[in-house]
Amino acid sequence: MPELPEVETIKRGLKKAIVGKKISDIKVLKSKSFQGDIKEVIGSIIKDINRRAKVLILEIQNSKTKQLKYLLIHLKMTGQLIIRLQTKEKITKGQNNKKSPFDVDGLPNKYTRVVIEFSDGSKLFFNDLRIFGWIKVVKDLEKAIGEKFGPEPLTKDFTLDYLKKVFQRSGKPIKLILLDQSKIAGVGNIYANEALFKAGVLPTRPANKLNESEIEKLKNAVITVLKEGLKYGGSSAADEAYRNVQGQKGKMQEHFKVYEREGQKCWRCSTKIKKIKMGGRGTYFCPACQR
């Protein structure tokens, strides 16, 4: 599901596609899908697009008052943001007729919640099968997201000293710390599993029991798997909704070492990958490589 690499890929796609465009209309196809006053957003220009943790931040400016506001979007598990230009879509034929609910041929579809229309005729579709995601308008960005998140793992704020401090404070399983957005921003279930495998650390290990060398390995592993995710354009694993703004799947799932590989052989040592539940989520690991 959209984690840091997926949301970042979408952010980059949006940046290329809609910065500078004017919002001409917003159509809310499913009630409660847009929090805030739509009227004050229509007519605004998209000035910039950023990301914090898994939240997309569209900076918008009212073309008359010049006031800046922010359109915040969280895709949660099944959210998609798909761009369609004015040009007629090419219709792909001869595909297998059994379509996934996440297929984006022809939009809007039954899962489209909001359509943001631009003055040049292009449209941004927000699809969300499970209706967990949200879009809201805020004036005060700091108040909305300022204090909520830990450091971004792909910035210099993500230091060994910081992780040592955070891990030492908790006896919780290390995997739950990796998933805690207030401690480390943007890591989700897939990349937490993959990073722990790469670092050779069991997901169940109490955070405060990791030694310095393990913490450093884990830090580097988190950075490496997130960058790998970015390189492959995100992951669209089995049943995953993720698509980039052009509607294409990512390829990171072809490079998973443990995620969704229960019962299959470990890439490194051929031991069978195990699956357990932690915090209600699927947790995959190699019982031999990870200690």
Add this chain to the structure above:
DNA sequence: ACCTAAACCTGGGCGC
């Protein structure tokens, strides 16, 4: 303050 479990949702897949 700590933790866990449920809730929010839908569709696909499974067992019976």
Add this chain to the structure above:
DNA sequence: TGCGCCCAGGTTTAGG
């Protein structure tokens, strides 16, 4: 065939 159940997982909220 079809029903009931479980699962997917980001985040918030409720309860212990």
